[in-house]
Amino acid sequence: MHALPVPPRQVMIGDAAAFVGTTPRAIRHYHEMGLLPEPERGGDGRRRYGYEDMIRLLWIRRMADAGVALEDIRDAFLTGADSGGADSGDGVAGTLERLEGVLAAREAESRRQRDAVRRMRAEGxxxxxxxxxxxxxxxxxxxxxxxQADLDSLLVTERIFGPLGAAVQASRFLVLATRPALRAESDRVDAAEEALDDGVAVDDPRVARVAAERHAFESALHAAIEESGLGEEDDALFDAWEARHPAADDDGGEAGLGSGGREAGSMSACEAVGTMPHDFSPARLRCMELAAELAARDAPAL
Incomplete structure (x- = not known):
């Protein structure tokens, strides 16, 4: 009968790393972080690791492989030591509970991302x-x-005013997509505005003329939206949004209509408008101002 090999009482760092499945460099990092007490060095100046050190290393490796951050592992060991000795599992259990919550959130985010990719593949x-x-x-x-320009505009609108604002703006593109004459007029007015480049003075007669053309087109577009019934659908959107996203409190919190569904922590609409760059010339900006004044003048009195 062969005698069983007698394991050493202590091993060098290379053997400890090989047994645990890590590297000497990683073990040195554990020492620096306070994850593993640094053992005393022998007469030759080298570290030697005993049984308790190897147990700690094995636990560190298992927890790290499970996705627990090294800082959390260190805190778990420290909590365990404070609540009943180094072998206490209280700190580890608390850390694992937090980890489970983090992983659940990651899974939910992963599902959301997969759904988004599927939608992008299915809808363009x-x-x-x-x-x-x-x-x-x-x-x-x-x-x-x-x-593409329609979708770009909706993307910008959704960023600034949220899904509700973009869904209301979609009525504009629904009409243009189904009425070729209006689309052609839209293209003509857009081209006229783009021609108001940096070489055109703000008091050039063309600025006022294009502003009047923009106002006339917007009025025709609004009439077409109302005629098609999309205006009533726009009103229903607010009810649908409120049903899907009830206000967080009586004052209309982040989830309410006032937010329009903007992303949590995003800037306000005013801030977003002031941050989004544009390539409009001074003449074109003046044209937009004049068109807005014409719209305000013709707006029905409340």
Missing amino acids: SRLGLLSDFVAARLKGLPEGSLR
């Missing part, structure tokens, strides 16, 4: 980037009737 990358609340309004349109 740009349409799929919009929230489902906005994309739902655009379903059923003829393929290719929505332009």
Whole structure:
């Protein structure tokens, strides 16, 4: 009968790392972090690791492999030592409980990302980037009737005013996508505005003329939206949004209509408008101001 090998009472750092499945460099890092007390060095100046050291290293490796951050492992060991000795599992249990919550949140985020990718593949990358609340309004349109610029505009609007604001703006593109004459007029007015470049003075007669054309077009577009029944649908959107996202409190918190569903922690609409860059010339900005004045003048009195 062969005698069983007698294990050493202590091992060098290389053997400790090999047994645990890590590296000497990692073990030195554990020492620096306070995860593992540094053993006394022998007469040759080298560290030697005993049984308790190896147990601690094995636990560190298992917890790290499970996704626990090294800082949390260290805190778990410290909590365990404070609540009943180094072998206490109270600190480890608390850390694992927190980890379970973190992993659950990661799984939920992963599901959300997979759903978004599926929507992007099914609906087209740009349409799929919009929230489902906005994309739902655009379903059923003829393929290719929505332009990239339309979707770009909705993406910017959703960032500033949230899904509710973008869903209301979608009425504009629904009408343009189904009424070629209005789309052609929209293209003509857009081109006229783009021609107001930096070489055009703000008091050039063309500025006022294009502003009047923009006002006339917007009035025709609004009339077409109302005629198509989309105006009533816009009103219903507010009810649908409120049903899906009830206010967080009586004053209308972040989840309420006032936020329009903007991302948590995002800037206000005023801040966003002031931050989004543009390439409008002074003449074009003046044209926009004049068009807004014409719209305000013609607005029905309340």
